Amino acid sequence: MRIIAALHETGRAAYLSHLDMQRTLQRSLRRADMPLLYSQGFNPHPLMAFAGALATGAESQREWFDVRLDGDIAPADFEARLNAVLPEGMAVSHAMAAPEDLSTLTGHLTAARYTLWVRPEKAVSAVEVGSALDKLLQSEEIMVQKRTKSGAMVPQNIRPQLYEARLRDSDGVSFTLDVLGELTAGGGLRTEAFVNVLLDLLGSAGSFRCRREEMYFDGVPGLPSLGKGKHE
Amino acid sequence: MTQEVFDRLLSRVEKPARYIGGEYNMQVKDEADLRFALCFPDVYEIGMSHLGSRILYHVLNDMDGVSCERCFAPWTDMEQALKEAGEELFTLETRRPLKSFDIVGFSLLYEMCYSNVLTMLELARIPFLSRDRGMDYPLVVAGGPCAVNPEPIAPFFDAIVIGDGEEAEPELVNAYRASRAAGEDKTRLLERLAAIPGVYVPGFYEAEYDEKGFKAIRPLTDKAPETVKRRVLRNLDAAPFVGRQLVPHMQIVHDRVALEVMRGCTRGCRFCQAGYIYRPVRERSEGTLLSQAEELVACTGYDEVSLLSLSTGDYSHLHDLLPQVMDRMEKKRVSVALPSLRIDSLLKEELEKMQSVRKAGLTFAPEAGTQRMRDVINKNVTEEDLLRACADAFASGWTGVKLYFMIGLPTETDEDVLGIAELAKKVSRLFYAMPKEKRGKGLRLTVSVSTFVPKPHTAFQWCAQDEPEEIRRKQRLLVGAMKGVRGGELHYHPSFLSVLEAAFSRGDRRLGDVLVKAHEKGCRFDSWSEHFKPDAWNEAFQECGLTVEEYAHRQRAIDEPLPWDHVDVVVTAAYLKREYERALAAQTTRDCRQGCNGCFGRAYADYRCFA
Numbered sequence: 001m002r003i004i005a006a007l008h009e010t011g012r013a014a015y016l017s018h019l020d021m022q023r024t025l026q027r028s029l030r031r032a033d034m035p036l037l038y039s040q041g042f043n044p045h046p047l048m049a050f051a052g053a054l055a056t057g058a059e060s061q062r063e064w065f066d067v068r069l070d071g072d073i074a075p076a077d078f079e080a081r082l083n084a085v086l087p088e089g090m091a092v093s094h095a096m097a098a099p100e101d102l103s104t105l106t107g108h109l110t111a112a113r114y115t116l117w118v119r120p121e122k123a124v125s126a127v128e129v130g131s132a133l134d135k136l137l138q139s140e141e142i143m144v145q146k147r148t149k150s151g152a153m154v155p156q157n158i159r160p161q162l163y164e165a166r167l168r169d170s171d172g173v174s175f176t177l178d179v180l181g182e183l184t185a186g187g188g189l190r191t192e193a194f195v196n197v198l199l200d201l202l203g204s205a206g207s208f209r210c211r212r213e214e215m216y217f218d219g220v221p222g223l224p225s226l227g228k229g230k231h232e
Numbered sequence: 233m234t235q236e237v238f239d240r241l242l243s244r245v246e247k248p249a250r251y252i253g254g255e256y257n258m259q260v261k262d263e264a265d266l267r268f269a270l271c272f273p274d275v276y277e278i279g280m281s282h283l284g285s286r287i288l289y290h291v292l293n294d295m296d297g298v299s300c301e302r303c304f305a306p307w308t309d310m311e312q313a314l315k316e317a318g319e320e321l322f323t324l325e326t327r328r329p330l331k332s333f334d335i336v337g338f339s340l341l342y343e344m345c346y347s348n349v350l351t352m353l354e355l356a357r358i359p360f361l362s363r364d365r366g367m368d369y370p371l372v373v374a375g376g377p378c379a380v381n382p383e384p385i386a387p388f389f390d391a392i393v394i395g396d397g398e399e400a401e402p403e404l405v406n407a408y409r410a411s412r413a414a415g416e417d418k419t420r421l422l423e424r425l426a427a428i429p430g431v432y433v434p435g436f437y438e439a440e441y442d443e444k445g446f447k448a449i450r451p452l453t454d455k456a457p458e459t460v461k462r463r464v465l466r467n468l469d470a471a472p473f474v475g476r477q478l479v480p481h482m483q484i485v486h487d488r489v490a491l492e493v494m495r496g497c498t499r500g501c502r503f504c505q506a507g508y509i510y511r512p513v514r515e516r517s518e519g520t521l522l523s524q525a526e527e528l529v530a531c532t533g534y535d536e537v538s539l540l541s542l543s544t545g546d547y548s549h550l551h552d553l554l555p556q557v558m559d560r561m562e563k564k565r566v567s568v569a570l571p572s573l574r575i576d577s578l579l580k581e582e583l584e585k586m587q588s589v590r591k592a593g594l595t596f597a598p599e600a601g602t603q604r605m606r607d608v609i610n611k612n613v614t615e616e617d618l619l620r621a622c623a624d625a626f627a628s629g630w631t632g633v634k635l636y637f638m639i640g641l642p643t644e645t646d647e648d649v650l651g652i653a654e655l656a657k658k659v660s661r662l663f664y665a666m667p668k669e670k671r672g673k674g675l676r677l678t679v680s681v682s683t684f685v686p687k688p689h690t691a692f693q694w695c696a697q698d699e700p701e702e703i704r705r706k707q708r709l710l711v712g713a714m715k716g717v718r719g720g721e722l723h724y725h726p727s728f729l730s731v732l733e734a735a736f737s738r739g740d741r742r743l744g745d746v747l748v749k750a751h752e753k754g755c756r757f758d759s760w761s762e763h764f765k766p767d768a769w770n771e772a773f774q775e776c777g778l779t780v781e782e783y784a785h786r787q788r789a790i791d792e793p794l795p796w797d798h799v800d801v802v803v804t805a806a807y808l809k810r811e812y813e814r815a816l817a818a819q820t821t822r823d824c825r826q827g828c829n830g831c832f833g834r835a836y837a838d839y840r841c842f843a
Contacts, residue, residue: 012254015242020249020481027479027533028256030564038565056248085533087256087481207243 001072004105004223005079005095006062009054010211013089018053024087025065031085034078035070051105051215052112052183055192060212064223066098066105096222108217111163111226112183114191115213119174120199120206126170132201133165133177144193158197161189183215233327237319244313249482250276251310253302253324257476257531259289260325264299266409268292269323269333269370271303273340273348274757279304280478281486283540284376285339288397290475295402301325301333305348306355308756308763314355321355330356335408336370337401338389340378343736344729344759346385349374350751353388360748362390362435367418371408375401379432380462380509381688381796383449384736384743386434390418391425393432394799395463396495398471400430423455430463437798439741445782446740446795462801464839468495468514473524479532488536488569489528491521493553497542498824498841501599502610502691502815503641506542508808509689509801511831513824513841518553525557529566537561538569545570546825548842571595594625597636601651607818608643610691610811615655622659623666631672633659639706640684640698643816649706652681653713660718675719681710683730687737688796689803691811696787697734703727728766729759735783740795743783745776804833 007025009016016024026046029036038044047068054060075095082092102108136142139159146156164180181189195208217223242248270289272279279285279302292300301323306314314321320329330336336358338349350360358372359365365372374385375393382392393400404425411421426433436456440447451458465471477489496513497506516524525537537557541547558568598618600606606613622633637652656679663675683703686695698706707724714722736743749772757763773780788794790809797805807830814821821829824841832839 012252015248015252016481017249019483023483024256024479024481027535030533030535031256031531033530036565044565057243085256087479088254088258207240209239 002066002068002098002102003073003075003078003095004064004066004098004102004220005075005082005092006064007050007060008091008093009060009063009089011059011089013087014057014059017056018050021054021063022048022050024090028082028086028090029067032081034067034073034081037068037070049104049106051109051217052188054212055210058191058210058212062094062212062214062224064105064215064217066102099221102220105217105220105223106185108220108223109184109215110182110218111180111216112188113213113216114177114179114181115168115211116177116179116191116195116208117174117210118177118195118198118206118208120202120204122204123172124175124202124204125172126167126175128202129167129170129175129198132198133167135201136162136198137165142194142197144190144197146190146193156193158189158193161187162194163189165194233319233322233329237317238327241310241313241317241319245307245309247307247482250304250307251324252481253327255481256479256533258325258478259293259300261293261299263297265297266299266335266405267328267333268298268300268405269303269330269336270300271330271336271338271349271352273305273338273345273352274759275307276304276480277482277484279339280480280484282339282341283474283490283492284397286474286477286490287472288337288339288375288401289478291398291401291472292405294472294475295405298405299325301328303330303352305345305352305757311351311355311756320357321352331358331370333370334412335405336372338372338374338376340374340376340385342759343378343384343733346736346747347751347755347758349385349388350747351756354751361387363387365390365418367421371421373404377506377509378737380505380799380801381737381739382432382434382799383439383741383795384739384747386437386741387744388747389434390422391431391433393430393463394460395430395801396465397463398465400428400463403428404431423453426456429461432460432799434741439795441740441742446793448793449741449795449798459798459800462509462799464512464802465495465514468492469516469520474528476531477528477534479534486538487534488538489525489532489534490538490540491525491528492516492541493521493539493544493547493550494541496841498546499543499612500610500811500821500824500829502608502811503599503638503684503687505687505690507690508803508831510542511802511841512839515548515842518549518556521553522556522560526560529561529564535565536567536569538571540571546823594630594632595634595636596621598655599636599638600641600648601637601653601655602648604818605641605644605648605651607820608815609641610815610820612820612823615658618655619658619662623662626663626666626671629672631663631674632676632678634678634680635659637679637681638684639681639710640703642684642692642695643818644698644706646706646709649709650713652679653710653717656714656717656720660720664718677717677720678723679714679717679720680723681707682725683727685730685734685737688794689799689801689808691808691815693738693794693808694788694790694792694812697731697784699781699785700727700731703730728769729764731780731784732758732769734785735780738795739783742776742778746772746778749775800835802836802839803831806833807831 036046051064079095141157142159145153161182166178169176191210199206216226303323373391374389375397379392379394407424422433425431439449494515496510599611686692753768
């Protein structure tokens with residue numbers, strides 16, 4: 001059978017790279033003695049895949065993944081056995097049997113919601129943050145520099161990938177944003193680029209922390225969806 | 233350290249996973265009366281691969297009331313981040329500063345990490361010199377193979393464990409506790425430590441020098457022995473192992489379950505320090521190894537087990553163990569690696585079996601290119617052995633072969649150097665002479681040539697190392713000779729690093745000053761080419777009125793006092809001399825498994841190999 005579940009990555013686990021996370025989940029599945037199925041070839045690896053890659057340093061409440069098993073297991077047992085052997089900062093939830101016809105989760109991925117905690121170096125008021133956000137959302141394009149694989153910097157318009165951005169909280173020292181952005185197999189909203197543009201508008205340098213709150217899919221029953229036609 | 237500070241530090245480094253801890257099987261003890269910081273003077277990926285540190289982590293955490301936490305050398309980006317933030321070096325488990333620990337212990341695996349010890353002490357704000365540290369600082373100790381010549385690093389450590397640590401480290405910890413309970417001063421504490429077999433307290437000894445260099449070293453107090461005897465764990469089979477092995481998140485150098493099948497080696501290669509300083513050979517039973525393999529695989533989730541030792545092909549019960557361990561591991565989709573198989577013990581059937589699980593490259597270490605040279609170093613492998621092993625490997629479909637050699641060996645001639653290329657040529661011809669349908673496509677024959685470093689407590693401890701110009705000439709000779717070798721690729725290294733290694737491996741106490749100077753000039757991570765600063769090292773030697781040449785390139789007289797004479801590693805000096813003379817005459821010495829060669833001497837008459 002094939003199981004879909006969500007992995008939570010908080011605290012220390014945020015600092016793992018995508019590859020580290022894959023390795024760690026694979027080893028955890030083996031510790032849980034799951035009846036894994038393997039790929040063919042010289043270096044067989046468990047048939048397991050995350051829907052998306054999470055930036056190193058970011059936390060996540062929901063990193064959806066799927067894994068193929070040789071035999072059936074109750075989703076609740078899957079969760080319990082895996083949770084017993086996951087390292088600190090990781091937990092699994094929302095396990096369910098995958099639909100028969102699912103090819104990959106990545107292929108259905110559309111968007112993700114984030115919480116961003118931003119700490120500018122100079123004090124900014126809630127009003128200033130709010131108007132900067134409005135300005136970004138009203139503009140036709142938001143240009144940033146993107147590093148290509150070859151290392152060159154190219155301009156990129158991130159406005160089409162930014163769906164929603166809302167100020168949730170501000171205490172004058174730092175502020176918290178709710179952001180919804182595109183996330184697909186080909187890429188999506190880079191939260192770092194977005195925060196840097198915002199900080200530029202506010203005229204301050206600063207740092208931020210990021211937590212992915214949810215991932216959205218199109219046409220996978222049981223998985224969160226933004227609904228048809230939205231943000232297209 | 234607050235979470236915010238920690239996050240800020242990590243945001244500035246390339247590989248944050250090096251510093252986060254939290255790996256599966258990590259041990260955290262909130263309540264402990266003794267805190268031990270186990271330090272490794274290189275990066276996480278390397279330190280975490282060290283079996284000895286894993287064993288000690290388990291042994292120490294297994295003690296009631298003792299908490300053992302890990303700390304690795306921070307990479308230069310983290311070093312800078314720590315300094316700019318005004319933060320101290322911390323452990324992975326609880327992020328406590330090193331300075332707050334009772335004992336700080338370093339594993340010393342190779343000489344070129346010494347500069348990192350100083351970097352770590354500096355970042356921990358712990359004074360370098362033992363004599364500058366009172367009881368308000370942690371006790372700073374060391375262990376590991378480098379301890380067999382502790383002199384170059386002697387001034388920095390309060391105590392150094394020479395030999396196996398499984399028993400000595402807990403004894404050291406308990407001596408520290410007893411001393412603290414009695415409210416003793418540091419001198420009294422060190423006296424207790426000096427009384428533990430295998431523990432060397434450098435501050436209790438004084439070295440003398442004359443115009444020729446090192447003259448003698450002797451104890452200043454009757455509380456310290458004339459010679460420190462290497463600690464030997466007598467029963468390996470019953471000894472504690474790694475317990476629940478840590479499972480790193482990031483990829484480390486040896487990222488697998490490591491099973492130590494035996495300690496020591498019977499081959500007697502004359503250049504090999506490990507071959508001398510881990511005697512007698514001690515083996516684990518098949519039963520113990522099988523159950524350890526299963527336990528470790530179950531509690532780690534690793535998909536690879538490596539049967540580790542200096543020469544796994546020589547393990548007495550290999551033929552019984554291998555099919556059983558492979559059979560049990562295959563069921564769990566775990567592959568079995570044999571990292572140090574001797575050419576003459578290689579078995580075709582086992583090769584084929586291993587290949588069914590995973591296909592890795594094959595590595596052979598003939599060490600020298602001609603039979604005469606191999607006889608001198610007592611590497612009892614013939615050209616025929618190597619070619620037969622390669623033929624078997626090629627017939628089984630392997631196409632990647634790595635050959636390891638050394639140049640600059642005692643008595644070496646140009647013919648010996650060129651012999652390396654000759655041997656590579658024969659291996660290459662063997663491959664291409666096979667029918668195309670019976671072999672793989674293209675040969676990848678890597679010939680890796682390192683520079684010989686004479687080591688203390690070996691038959692070559694008196695030998696001069698070749699000077700860098702001579703090494704470069706020999707390397708050029710090889711580059712030319714390797715040109716016609718189809719599929720061959722020659723790897724060699726600039727030689728000044730081996731010169732420094734030679735100086736420090738046979739150095740005396742005066743090199744401590746050189747280390748401090750080199751540290752001040754920014755030397756760290758010397759074995760990482762991007763950080764190696766040869767000029768700074770040369771200046772450091774000069775400013776101390778010493779030369780690296782004197783230490784590395786001078787032939788010692790056979791009766792000359794040596795800075796490590798006060799360390800008794802069990803093998804006698806008389807045996808080493810005999811081996812040296814046989815080497816000069818190109819006479820081989822039999823493998824100890826064919827009959828005892830009598831290397832221990834009378835003091836260790838009850839020591840037996842294999843038991």
